[in-house]
Amino acid sequence: MAVSPERRPTLAVVGATGSVGGVLLQILSQHADIWGEIRLVASARSAGRKLTVRGEETEVVALTESVFDGVDVAMFDVPDEVAAQWAPIAASKGAVVVDNSAAFRLDDDVPLVVPEVNPHAARVRPRGIVANPNCTTLSMIVAIGALHAEFGLRELVVSSYQAVSGAGRAGVETLRAQLSLVAGTELGTSPGDLRRAVGDATGPFPEPVALNVVPWAGSLREDGWSSEEMKVRDESRKILGLPELPVAVTCVRVPVVTTHSLTVHARFQSEVTVGRAREILATAPGVVLFDDPAAGEFPTPADVVGTDPTWVGRVRRSLDDPSGLELFVCGDNLRKGAALNTAQIAELIAAEFTA
Numbered sequence: 315m316a317v318s319p320e321r322r323p324t325l326a327v328v329g330a331t332g333s334v335g336g337v338l339l340q341i342l343s344q345h346a347d348i349w350g351e352i353r354l355v356a357s358a359r360s361a362g363r364k365l366t367v368r369g370e371e372t373e374v375v376a377l378t379e380s381v382f383d384g385v386d387v388a389m390f391d392v393p394d395e396v397a398a399q400w401a402p403i404a405a406s407k408g409a410v411v412v413d414n415s416a417a418f419r420l421d422d423d424v425p426l427v428v429p430e431v432n433p434h435a436a437r438v439r440p441r442g443i444v445a446n447p448n449c450t451t452l453s454m455i456v457a458i459g460a461l462h463a464e465f466g467l468r469e470l471v472v473s474s475y476q477a478v479s480g481a482g483r484a485g486v487e488t489l490r491a492q493l494s495l496v497a498g499t500e501l502g503t504s505p506g507d508l509r510r511a512v513g514d515a516t517g518p519f520p521e522p523v524a525l526n527v528v529p530w531a532g533s534l535r536e537d538g539w540s541s542e543e544m545k546v547r548d549e550s551r552k553i554l555g556l557p558e559l560p561v562a563v564t565c566v567r568v569p570v571v572t573t574h575s576l577t578v579h580a581r582f583q584s585e586v587t588v589g590r591a592r593e594i595l596a597t598a599p600g601v602v603l604f605d606d607p608a609a610g611e612f613p614t615p616a617d618v619v620g621t622d623p624t625w626v627g628r629v630r631r632s633l634d635d636p637s638g639l640e641l642f643v644c645g646d647n648l649r650k651g652a653a654l655n656t657a658q659i660a661e662l663i664a665a666e667f668t669a
């Protein structure tokens with residue numbers, strides 16, 4: 315739908331009260347103000363709450379069909395089942411939906427978009443829905459996409475070190491509660507002591523996450539793979555347009571509040587040099603190369619949290635393969651990993667309205 319340049323598009327943020335929604339409201343307040351009305355939507359539990367966006371207190375309304383009346387773009391940051399039910403309703407009422415859940419990402423008629431890698435895909439949306447990739451894929455794919463454009467990607471082997479906010483507010487509340495339980499104790503020094511102290515209070519995680527690492531994220535899929543691992547594989551293939559790309563992933567949860575880290579072993583079609591890889595990473599939009607181990611410089615979540623780019627360090631050529639690179643990558647899972655990418659897609663779409 316084309317609108318006149320003087321009419322700014324109306325935006326709905328569905329899930330405005332959640333972890334991703336909260337960061338989205340910050341980003342909407344920081345980016346150029348291209349929107350007309352911004353409607354904040356959540357469950358009936360939150361109706362009447364007031365949240366601040368663009369410096370204005372705005373009342374949250376409960377999700378109903380009528381909240382989409384006159385909405386041009388609807389960002390969805392809600393659980394999968396809520397998005398699966400409501401995104402088609404919003405689209406049927408004329409809104410272009412940008413959905414952050416896993417409900418539509420792998421559907422052939424729904425583009426999966428990272429503006430730095432495949433912005434063109436956002437223009438073809440037969441169902442009126444554009445999907446935002448999952449946070450683990452997004453935390454590395456801008457850097458990988460830049461290297462792929464030059465060298466041609468042949469294989470990915472990835473391990474993640476995922477922050478608890480990837481599991482929403484419940485994940486953060488669980489880590490904080492466990493940290494206060496273990497602070498100042500000797501826990502973590504004998505088998506099972508941590509598990510006994512934490513008891514059933516493991517929240518969305520299968521094991522205690524404070525003072526621990528948990529080699530699991532998501533739900534069980536075939537042959538012992540986790541849903542999160544399958545997402546990284548399937549979504550990377552779709553975004554890069556490489557449907558047969560070999561991808562092996564192990565997802566691990568660590569006691570970090572926000573910012574996912576990944577080690578990446580990437581094999582390319584041709585030989586690579588660290589010098590050229592560094593040039594590419596240093597100049598790619600959305601990527602920061604921070605890589606001087608002699609000076610103790612490499613990205614860590616403690617420094618990356620709250621920032622927009624994908625940070626890359628520890629760039630090395632694989633010892634046994636001249637076409638391979640080893641990287642350590644960090645990205646804020648709530649910013650580029652979720653809200654920022656959603657906002658960028660929505661801004662691409664908003665530009666169509668005024669073009």
Ligand SMILES: NC(=O)c1ccc[n+]([C@@H]2O[C@H](COP(=O)([O-])OP(=O)(O)OC[C@H]3O[C@@H](n4cnc5c(N)ncnc54)[C@H](OP(=O)(O)O)[C@@H]3O)[C@@H](O)[C@H]2O)c1
Nearest residue numbers: 329331332333334356357360391392415449480482483652
């Ligand atoms: N956290 C991440 O790093 C991350 C990254 C990428 C994608 N995602 C995806 O983004 C989505 C939101 O994640 P999150 O981490 O922000 O979750 P969250 O913190 O648990 O927030 C969930 C949001 O959904 C709303 N909601 C829940 N049930 C609803 C219903 N029946 N009707 C209307 N609204 C409802 C909640 O509203 P109330 O406050 O009213 O309950 C809240 O605003 C999920 O699909 C998640 O997989 C998350």
